[in-house]
Amino acid sequence: MNEEEFLKIVLPFKDKLFRLAKRYLISHDAAQDATQDVLLKLWLNRSKITMYKNVEAFAMTMVKNKCLDELKLKNAQNLKIVHSNYKDENSNLSKETETNDSISIVEKLINELPEKQRIIIQLRDVEQYTFEEIGKILEIKQTAIRVSLSRARKTIRQKLIKYHNYGIK
Amino acid sequence: MALNNNIEALLDKYFEGETSLQEENVLKEYFTQTDVPQHLEQYQAMFAYFAQNKKEKAPQNIQVKPSKKSWNISWLPKVAVVLLLLAIGYAIYPKGISKAEKKEAQIAFLETQKALKLISQNLNKGNVAVAYLDEFEISKKKIFKK
Numbered sequence: 001m002n003e004e005e006f007l008k009i010v011l012p013f014k015d016k017l018f019r020l021a022k023r024y025l026i027s028h029d030a031a032q033d034a035t036q037d038v039l040l041k042l043w044l045n046r047s048k049i050t051m052y053k054n055v056e057a058f059a060m061t062m063v064k065n066k067c068l069d070e071l072k073l074k075n076a077q078n079l080k081i082v083h084s085n086y087k088d089e090n091s092n093l094s095k096e097t098e099t100n101d102s103i104s105i106v107e108k109l110i111n112e113l114p115e116k117q118r119i120i121i122q123l124r125d126v127e128q129y130t131f132e133e134i135g136k137i138l139e140i141k142q143t144a145i146r147v148s149l150s151r152a153r154k155t156i157r158q159k160l161i162k163y164h165n166y167g168i169k
Numbered sequence: 170m171a172l173n174n175n176i177e178a179l180l181d182k183y184f185e186g187e188t189s190l191q192e193e194n195v196l197k198e199y200f201t202q203t204d205v206p207q208h209l210e211q212y213q214a215m216f217a218y219f220a221q222n223k224k225e226k227a228p229q230n231i232q233v234k235p236s237k238k239s240w241n242i243s244w245l246p247k248v249a250v251v252l253l254l255l256a257i258g259y260a261i262y263p264k265g266i267s268k269a270e271k272k273e274a275q276i277a278f279l280e281t282q283k284a285l286k287l288i289s290q291n292l293n294k295g296n297v298a299v300a301y302l303d304e305f306e307i308s309k310k311k312i313f314k315k
Contacts, residue, residue: 014227015226017227018226018228019222019223019225032231035231036231039231102211106218107222110218125219126219128190128194130190145186146186147186150184153183153186154184156215157212160211160214160215163211
């Protein structure tokens with residue numbers, strides 16, 4: 001497989017890989033490194049790529065595993081990934097939309113969710129994968145996905161309503 | 170109103186995690202329009218965020234194809250060590266002789282030369298005396314031979 005063919009396969013979901021990595025690791029830079037790492041691995045194994053039916057789901061799983069490794073490593077070293085680019089991100093968002101800061105509140109709420117719920121929200125509500133695809137990527141059962149998804153959505157709703165009312169009262 | 174009722178029913182389903190992708194798209198579309206009833210306003214931010222996050226791009230500097238960049242850099246530490254040694258050598262080794270020092274050395278040289286000349290002149294004076302001594306020796310031998 002040459003470079004052009006590889007790019008044709010990989011480019012359409014490159015951004016999705018990055019967004020998933022960022023949802024796991026929160027930090028922009030860490031997500032960038034993880035994505036780079038996964039793409040490099042894909043390139044090195046490009047001869048086997050065509051063997052997989054769904055390269056995208058396979059790559060997403062690779063990102064998941066890479067990020068979990070990364071988080072485990074950080075835990076072992078007693079380091080927390082610092083949410084250093086929270087502010088930066090928020091200012092970007094408000095510049096782009098200028099609607100209100102409740103959008104960035106949503107981001108904060110999502111990132112406060114437990115890891116599994118966070119990722120499922122990302123895959124379903126942002127990337128709009130089917131439950132079957134999510135099951136494949138995360139290697140879990142579809143019923144478990146539904147439960148987590150419902151829980152995550154309800155938590156966000158609850159906190160949003162709280163925030164919304166706080167703004168009024 | 171019928172639409173609103175429909176939306177509320179869909180929202181209930183949504184929070185139970187039972188909506189299909191199509192139904193979720195209906196919700197997304199509904200909440201991205203501007204006039205949403207006040208009691209549903211809080212959901213607007215949620216769906217707006219999903220739509221916005223989907224547009225987030227990976228940074229440009231992520232290389233999709235890394236092979237060109239991956240030239241061998243294993244020689245770098247070796248070069249660094251050599252450079253470091255050179256730097257240390259340069260720091261320890263005496264610096265080149267300055268002009269003032271050169272001049273001083275020249276003066277000292279001339280001074281010594283002068284002194285040595287003086288000494289040799291005096292030595293020559295001694296020579297005359299020694300020559301005279303020789304004369305004395307010769308005459309002494311003449312006398313004592315006889």
